[in-house]
Amino acid sequence: MNKEELKVRIEELFPSSVFEEGTEWTTVVIDPAGWEGFARGLRGAEGLELDYLFCVTAIDWKTHFTMVYHLTSTVCRHTVVVKVKLDHDRPVIRTVSDIWRTAEFHEREAFDLFGVVFTDHPDLRRLFMTDEWKGWPLRKDYEDPVNMIKL
Amino acid sequence: MIEEVGTTEQGDLVINVGPQHPSTHGVLHLVITLNGETIKKVEPHLGYIHRSIEKMCESLSYRQFIYVTSRMDYLSSHINNHGCALCVEKGMQIEVPARASVIRVLMDELTRLASHQLWWGAMAMDVGALTPFFHAFREREAINDIMEETCGARLTMNYMVPGGVMADIHPDFQKRVKEFIRFFRTKIDEYDELVTGNIIFKSRMEGVGYLSPESAVSYGCTGPTARGSGVSCDIRKLYPYEVYGQLNFEEVTVSGGDCFARYKVRMQEMRQSISIIEQLIDNIPEGEFLAKTKAVLKLPKGEFYSRVETARGEFGVYIISEGGTTPYRIKFRSPGFSNLSALDLMARGHKIGDLVAIMGTLDLVIPDIDR
Numbered sequence: 001m002n003k004e005e006l007k008v009r010i011e012e013l014f015p016s017s018v019f020e021e022g023t024e025w026t027t028v029v030i031d032p033a034g035w036e037g038f039a040r041g042l043r044g045a046e047g048l049e050l051d052y053l054f055c056v057t058a059i060d061w062k063t064h065f066t067m068v069y070h071l072t073s074t075v076c077r078h079t080v081v082v083k084v085k086l087d088h089d090r091p092v093i094r095t096v097s098d099i100w101r102t103a104e105f106h107e108r109e110a111f112d113l114f115g116v117v118f119t120d121h122p123d124l125r126r127l128f129m130t131d132e133w134k135g136w137p138l139r140k141d142y143e144d145p146v147n148m149i150k151l
Numbered sequence: 152m153i154e155e156v157g158t159t160e161q162g163d164l165v166i167n168v169g170p171q172h173p174s175t176h177g178v179l180h181l182v183i184t185l186n187g188e189t190i191k192k193v194e195p196h197l198g199y200i201h202r203s204i205e206k207m208c209e210s211l212s213y214r215q216f217i218y219v220t221s222r223m224d225y226l227s228s229h230i231n232n233h234g235c236a237l238c239v240e241k242g243m244q245i246e247v248p249a250r251a252s253v254i255r256v257l258m259d260e261l262t263r264l265a266s267h268q269l270w271w272g273a274m275a276m277d278v279g280a281l282t283p284f285f286h287a288f289r290e291r292e293a294i295n296d297i298m299e300e301t302c303g304a305r306l307t308m309n310y311m312v313p314g315g316v317m318a319d320i321h322p323d324f325q326k327r328v329k330e331f332i333r334f335f336r337t338k339i340d341e342y343d344e345l346v347t348g349n350i351i352f353k354s355r356m357e358g359v360g361y362l363s364p365e366s367a368v369s370y371g372c373t374g375p376t377a378r379g380s381g382v383s384c385d386i387r388k389l390y391p392y393e394v395y396g397q398l399n400f401e402e403v404t405v406s407g408g409d410c411f412a413r414y415k416v417r418m419q420e421m422r423q424s425i426s427i428i429e430q431l432i433d434n435i436p437e438g439e440f441l442a443k444t445k446a447v448l449k450l451p452k453g454e455f456y457s458r459v460e461t462a463r464g465e466f467g468v469y470i471i472s473e474g475g476t477t478p479y480r481i482k483f484r485s486p487g488f489s490n491l492s493a494l495d496l497m498a499r500g501h502k503i504g505d506l507v508a509i510m511g512t513l514d515l516v517i518p519d520i521d522r
Contacts, residue, residue: 024456052368055456055467057482068469070456070484074368074382077389102371105492113205128198128521138206138480 001047001078009048010080013041020083025070027081035084036094042071042080043099049073050080053096056106058086058114060140065091065116086116095121113138159184163191168506170199176273177517181494181506188502193495201521208481213239213313213448216481221307223485224519226266227461229258232311237392238457238468239313242450248439251315252393253431257328258298258310259459260424264335265294266462267421270514274414275346277511278355283346290338293331300324313448315441328432332425339421347418356411360497360509363408370496371489374464375420376513379413381406386460400427413512449476463487463514487519 001009006026010017014034020027030038042050055070065086072079086093095118097104107118108127115136118124126133135142156165163186170180178199184192204223208216217235221228233255240247247255272287295305300321302308310317321327346352362372367380377384385402387395403419405412450472458467464486471480490513498506 023454053371054373054458054465055469055482055484057469057480059471059480070467070469074384100371101366101369102489102492105488106371109488126198128201130198137203 001076006048006078006080009045010042013045013048014038023081025079025081027083029083029085032084032086032093036096038082039069039096039099042082047076048080049075050078051075051100053100053102053106056103056110058091058110058116058138060114060138062088062140064088065114067093067110067116069096091116092119093117094119095124097121112136115139156182162186170196176510176515179515179517179520183498183503183506185503188504190498190501190503190506193498193506195491195494197521199521200518204522205481205483208478210477212476213450213478216478217312218307218309220483221309222518223483223522224461224463224466224487224516225306226269226516227262227463227466227519228307229255229262229310230459230461231466232309233259234457234459234461234466234468236311236313237459238455238470239448239450241457242453242455242470242472243313243444243448245314245442245444247315247393248442249436250438251440251442253435254316254320254440255311256393256395256398257428257431257435258302258308258316260427261294261297261328263424263462264421264428265291265298266514267417267424268294270417270462270511271342271346274511274514275352277507278352280346280349280352283342286338286342286345290335293334297324297327297331300327312441314444315439317441319440320435325432325435328428332428332432336425339418339425343418347414353411355505355508356414356512357409359410359501359505360512361408362493362497364406366493366496367408370493372464372493373486373489374461374514375403375413375416376464376490376493378402378404378416379512380408384465386458386465390458392457392459394431398427398430400430410508410512417514447476449474450478458484461486463516463519464490483522485519485522487513487515487517488522491515491520 003026018029050071050073052072052074057068059066067084069082110116112127163184165184168181170178180196182194204219217232220231220235268287268291272284275283299305302310362380364380364382367377367382373384381404388402400423403416405415452474455470467484469482470478473479497509
């Protein structure tokens with residue numbers, strides 16, 4: 001499906017979807033509350049079949065976080081980007097590791113570096129940092145007098 | 152993590168593999184649960200070589216950050232640089248000269264050959280054959296010499312820059328590459344004779360570490376790991392960049408899903424890379440090797456994603472720009488990270504000795520995983 005067709009199909013399934021304009025791929029912005037149902041829809045709905053989650057990341061916008069999920073269908077070869085806006089003080093979102101298994105590691109990475117909490121995650125622990133590490137290194141307000149690398 | 156090691160209540164043995172172990176090819180630490188010799192669980196512990204490259208890149212300019220990416224997957228440094236250069240070019244809408252485009256593809260394929268050669272040697276060594284390692288390094292040395300002549304470095308090349316390549320190819324480049332291809336064509340047949348048909352090697356590989364096509368997609372596996380399960384995922388074919396769209400080559404997929412299938416994919420990929428190099432080496436267009444760009448690069452506000460096929464799979468660069476001279480946030484989607492996540496699934500139920508064979512066919516490069 002091309003960008004417009006994808007937009008129509010997603011709107012059909014989730015009428016309240018908000019789309020971002022001027023992007024390379026179809027980009028949907030949603031609330032964290034509806035994320036699980038939305039994700040299941042994207043994975044399972046006929047014509048969408050987005051089965052390959054190739055990039056998961058968080059962005060710290062100082063006022064809020066954005067989780068970005070890049071999805072591709074290996075059947076239909078189209079790509080959809082989903083953005084979920086999270087509260088800066090309490091960044092909590094439902095895990096999708098039961099829908100796309102690759103998310104388990106990627107979400108652990110986002111937890112480790114940004115402090116985003118994924119509810120129902122099977123094994124939410126630090127991934128790169130040691131268990132005793134304090135703070136979330138990729139946040140914009142992160143300061144570490146000892147280990148900070150400034151170039 | 153040391154306190155986890157020991158015997159569990161069920162009588163299972165929990166042991167460490169790595170972080171300093173010859174078969175982990177770097178500082179990978181696995182905590183494995185064993186019942187007798189059978190693996191019940193594999194849990195990777197990462198971060199021994201984590202340098203927070205993404206954070207570092209936030210304070211580097213769009214010309215500087217590319218150099219850091221050579222230090223991630225050091226066996227595919229050209230291709231990492233290529234992905235980053237493509238992303239910056241996409242944002243700045245820079246047109247790359249035809250000459251640079253062909254040189255880039257040639258360098259990518261030489262890198263892929265060198266990377267697969269090292270993998271082949273190390274893979275055979277992992278399952279107990281020491282000789283292939285020396286064969287592989289002899290041939291790889293020839294590629295390193297070619298790289299050194301043109302790029303000035305043997306491992307972290309930093310040759311690709313936004314707009315093209317840093318310098319023109321060495322006057323002897325074409326001659327040297329042709330000599331190498333002629334030499335390597337005979338050697339790759341020797342590789343097959345030496346290892347591929349070997350009955351001991353085959354029995355170590357066949358039926359070990361099965362990965363179904365569905366799992367490969369769900370776990371985000373790419374590159375030869377997924378193509379060994381019959382999943383078509385070659386970025387060069389699906390989303391062609393540079394001159395790949397005009398080239399005549401095949402995407403290698405083998406539907407076995409076991410270690411031997413992944414082995415066969417890489418062996419055939421080497422032949423495909425040779426074919427690509429042969430198609431291009433006499434057809435390097437004349438002209439500029441670097442487009443004219445501004446001294447200071449500023450990406451417009453927005454986000455840009457580029458993906459390339461490294462020797463290990465899909466490498467993605469995601470830049471979020473606020474319009475300044477440095478990226479606001481940068482994310483590297485490394486192929487090894489996702490491939491590693493499927494290790495637990497593949498290794499369960501196999502013997503501890505098979506774990507090394509499975510890791511070998513995943514072709515893990517730890518700095519690429521830890522970033």
